[in-house]
Amino acid sequence: MKYKKIDEEDIKYLTSVVGEDSIFVGEENIHDDYSGDELAGIERYPEALIYAKNTEEISKVLRYANENHISVTTRGQGTGLVGGSIALCGGIMLSTEKMNQILEIDEENLTVTVEPGVLLMELTEFVESHDLFYPPDPGEKSASIGGNISTNAGGMRAVKYGVTRDYVRGIEFVLPNGEIMNFGGKIVKNSSGYSLKDMVVGAEGTLGVVSKLILKLLPLPKYKLSLLIPFEDLSKAIKTVPEIIKSKNIPTAIEFMQGEVILAAEEFLGKKFPDNSSDAYLLLQFDGNSKEELENAYEKVADICLDCEALDVLIADTDERHDSIWSARGAFLEAIKASTTHMDECDVVVPRNKVSDFVIFTHQLQEKYNMRISSFGHAGDGNLHIYLLKDEMDDETWNKKAGEVFKKMYNKAFEMGGAVSGEHGIGFAKIPYLEDEFGEEGMELFRGIKLAFDPNEIMNPGKLGSNYKVNLYQ
Amino acid sequence: MKYKKIDEEDIKYLTSVVGEDSIFVGEENIHDDYSGDELAGIERYPEALIYAKNTEEISKVLRYANENHISVTTRGQGTGLVGGSIALCGGIMLSTEKMNQILEIDEENLTVTVEPGVLLMELTEFVESHDLFYPPDPGEKSASIGGNISTNAGGMRAVKYGVTRDYVRGIEFVLPNGEIMNFGGKIVKNSSGYSLKDMVVGAEGTLGVVSKLILKLLPLPKYKLSLLIPFEDLSKAIKTVPEIIKSKNIPTAIEFMQGEVILAAEEFLGKKFPDNSSDAYLLLQFDGNSKEELENAYEKVADICLDCEALDVLIADTDERHDSIWSARGAFLEAIKASTTHMDECDVVVPRNKVSDFVIFTHQLQEKYNMRISSFGHAGDGNLHIYLLKDEMDDETWNKKAGEVFKKMYNKAFEMGGAVSGEHGIGFAKIPYLEDEFGEEGMELFRGIKLAFDPNEIMNPGKLGSNYKVNLYQ
Structure with a gap:
């Protein structure tokens, strides 16, 4: 090309x-x-x-x-x-x-209309000031909402509320030939043709340009509360999650974290976490519109955790404690990055009852390849963030080992019915693994869809659906 | 072709x-x-x-x-x-x-796996017996779940819970060339390539064949309750809906109905509705996990309705009363059909704060064209079902008038930011209006997507994305 x-x-x-x-x-x-x-x-x-x-x-x-x-x-x-x-x-x-204006809030239709350059944190603050709620909560709050749409960003609240796609009602979209289209709108239901809106969400800028967005909002829940729950080891922690799901008291978020990652975050932030004495934690969030509803749910879940050998249940029911825990959680990625010379990541997603098996598998790879592998992530939705750390490895060893470890991890995920990316997307770095997941037949579908929108293939070459192949690592 | x-x-x-x-x-x-x-x-x-x-x-x-x-x-x-x-x-x-088996219920991942021939009512009964909930609730309970996927069927609970698409996690899909693919799975998040799953939902059988489905479930809400609210006229009833939405106490369903449709349903079913003395009604449903939560929500909404000149608020809080109201609601389509010689329908969707204006517009058309036009529908999600009734008209007059009235209604909906179909799909009957909505550029996108999946165009010709044009009415 x-x-x-x-x-x-x-x-x-x-x-x-x-x-x-x-x-x-x-x-x-x-x-x-x-x-x-x-x-x-x-x-x-x-x-x-x-x-x-x-x-x-x-x-x-x-x-x-x-x-x-x-x-x-x-x-x-x-x-x-x-x-x-x-x-x-x-x-x-x-x-x-620079297209960063919030254009309209419509309380009768519960929508907000924004330009793509609005930052996630600006959007959140704005709608909450209207007592409304934009549930998607990706870790990177300074991302633009246009970028969130392009990767179908997920975040921590997916357990209860779903992901970015679920909150996109309408998209103004510019096709590569310059035509300005409108997909969806303020309407709640739509069975009018192939869902072009859903095609554009997660397309990573390969089909055209998102120029305006109509997003769905919910009423802002009045109360929230977090539980920090230490376990003896990560396996015990994660195995508790399917029991929580089965109990039908669905938390807003269920995160897992390892003691070592918490220590790294404490060092990075220069702040203490409420507890760092255990090897593994679950961090749960609940929200609701009445204190009774919230108490009812979290008490049942706390009992389940204790039945599953949790060492304790720490309740964060003030805004201050809540924020201190979640700001530490928010710093994990930067903290891990700061702890090594170079890292690469895997954003795999597996069915949520397979998370424990998958993490055990990464621990085995850590031993086998003698390479630090740190992980944290969304235990409640099966989306793991796994980081291979280069530390003092030389480039050749690192490239060889990382390549092998990634291949093994992705294949394990596919065996489990998982997928390459839960929320970060494919970009160009993960294209080879997407090929492994979908095979030639699936890649051919992607190319066909790409060509339907972008016959001259001008948009974001070398990414999703592109005939242009690039391997910058070779 | x-x-x-x-x-x-x-x-x-x-x-x-x-x-x-x-x-x-x-x-x-x-x-x-x-x-x-x-x-x-x-x-x-x-x-x-x-x-x-x-x-x-x-x-x-x-x-x-x-x-x-x-x-x-x-x-x-x-x-x-x-x-x-x-x-x-x-x-x-x-x-x-004949592919009508429920294959697996997975309580750890909150999914049910089914063949496409399972009926909606069978699915509903099965999952509820496991204390789980499949929220999509299209009117036709004897539809197959495969058909529901093909049209992205909606139903009454879309106000709170969304539509079929929102509950499809994974699809086994057979491409026209016979290749068996898996799109999605039991995973909760997915940012791995264009969303092929979302392309297939609502594609009306034009891209290949859905052969297995993994559906998302929720915990079954423990309590439900309905309010039947009479108003002096339909306009007053429907204008109340945006006020309810603004109040942030979101009901499960908000239906509107006209007195004449209720009378037709009573005659059709041979059963009395709890009230038939008013010209217009809102029918609301609430669900929740505690009586307090439910009471809190419905009391606030009842007050809003009374502030908006509701004549009364009738509470149906027993299963029996609840079922009697909703079975009448479920018979509206058949009752209208039985009241005339022939009818044709429009399943338009508009932003929910435009429903009132749209219904007033259909009343004007009724006068102007001297044709009975009955409507009912989902006031809470903006999806209207509007029926043109032939009664004693001769064929020529009917064809001419119905064509003109449809054209005017669809154009009005587009002006309001609406779409051709909220939940019934396009089939071949609505193709001309889809062209009006999307223009040549949009139809070209549909054709391109169709060809990516079905290059020989064998699947369901004359429908969505097809180059084969047919007009059986000419």
Whole structure:
């Protein structure tokens, strides 16, 4: 796949569309943030960085790129972990970060309409100030909502509330040929054709550009409460989760964590966690509209945990205690990163009653390969975050070992009925594992869908559905 | 688009796959149920009717049809309202009604695995006997679950719980070339490629055949209660709905009904409704896990209704009263049908704060065209069921008037940000209105997606995504 390189004439046209202050050309004029995302070790500069200010600009830029066969990579805040927003073929990087307005809150339809550059934390704060609730809660609060849509981001509350896809009602979408489409809307039900909205959610910018979003809201639950529950070991902790699910008192979140990760977070934050004496913990959150409802649920679950050999049940029922626990939980990724020289991650998802077996399997790999493997994650929804840590390994050993360990982990997940990614997406780093999961037949479906939207394949080449294959590691 | 007619040799092969007792050839040997669905006035026989008993048979039949360019129309119970399962081009009708086993209930993952021929009412009864809950609740309880998936059926509980799509975790799917694929699974989160599962839900059998389903369950709410609320007129009733939504006490269901429809249902069922003295009613349902939670919610909502000029609030808090109201509600469609010579329906969906304006608009059309127009529907989710009644009109007048009225209603819905179908799907009867909604650009996307799955276009021709256009009315 060859793309046209951007020349003087292209720059002239693109400048006429977005204005001089919104286009930056050439590596020397582009901030190095835009050469990568949170996937470590990869750097590729676009030829031109463009900040779009509105849908019409996106439309004009795409139409021009499509006619001239210039590749386009859309970027929100660049907080992705799998290289989804890296401009592998140069071309245009289209940033939506300046399209960051909350356009409307509609209390009669319980929706909020936003531009894609709004940050998750801004959205959360805004809707909560209206006593409303946007349930998806991915770890990275400074991600843009457009990025969340692109990866179908999940987060901790998926146990009870589902993921980003479940809260997208409508999308204004710009096709690669510049056409502006509306998929869905403020409507609650829809059986009108293939669900184009659901095709675009999780498409990682490979089908076109999300230019506006209508999101579903819920009433904000009035009360919340967390339980921190120490166990003798991780296996005992995780095996408790299916018992909790079976009891039908579904918490908002069920996270698992290892003692060593908590110690790393304490060091990273310079703050103490309420308890760090055990090897393994479950962290549960409950929410509800009455104290009785909440107490009823958490007391039953606490009893189940004690029956499953929990060492204790620590209740965090004030905002302060609650926030201290969850801010430590929020720092895990950064804390693990700070504890090593380099790391790579696996965001596998398995049925929730298989989590324990999967974690035991990673412990066996840790022994076998003599490599630190840290994990934490969403025990309640089967989505694990597993980090291979390079520490003092030399590059050659690391590349070889990490490759083998990843292959083994993903294959184990597929055996268990799992999938490559629970919430981070595929980007380009996980494409080989997606091929392992779906086989040639599935990849052919992806390519066919891609071509239906983007026949000239200008959008985000080298990612999902692309015929353009790239392996930056070779 | 020309399809191969089925000949002796085809029959020989197909019989070798499914056995003599599972194939019926020729109009004289096929029961007339299989020449149509619940869309009145259309009759087309398949050339051969095949009952599949398992996935392998589906795979072999499809592979053969694909290689020989024979059209295939999949059929569940044939309860669709828009002609989705009519074999417009003859060919093979593939019935999944004998694949009707509930395969597994998994209480640790809160899923049930079923074959597509299981009936909605069987599924509901089965999971409730395990104290679990499958929330989607389309009106037609004798529909097959495979059919529900194909239309992304909605139902009354969408206000609180969402629609069929929201409860599909995994699909075993047979591609037209016979390949057996698995999309999703028991996993709760998934960001691994375009969501093929969501593409297949609502695809009305145009992409391949659903051969197995993994459905998400919830704990069964312990208590439920209904409120029947009379109003002076329909406008006042429906205008109350956005106030209820704003109050953040979200009922499970919010239905609206007109006095005349209740009278028709009483006559049809030979049973009295608790009240029939008013012109308009809201019917609300609440569910929850404690009586206090329920009382708290319904008392607030009852006050809101009285503030909005409700004439009374009738509480149905016993199973008996509850069932009597909802069985009347369930008979509306049949009751309206019995009250006229012929009818046609519109399943439009609009934002829920536009329902009142839309119903007023249909009343204006009723006057203008001197045609009875009855409606009822899901006020809480904006999905209206509007019936044009032929009564004593001659065919020519009916065809002309109905065509004009439909056109006006759909265009009004699009103006309001609505869509052609909330839950019945497009079939072939609503294809022209889908074109009005999506335009050429959108229809082209549908065709592209169709071709990604079904390059030889054997699946359900004349429906969604098809290049084959048919107008049986001309």
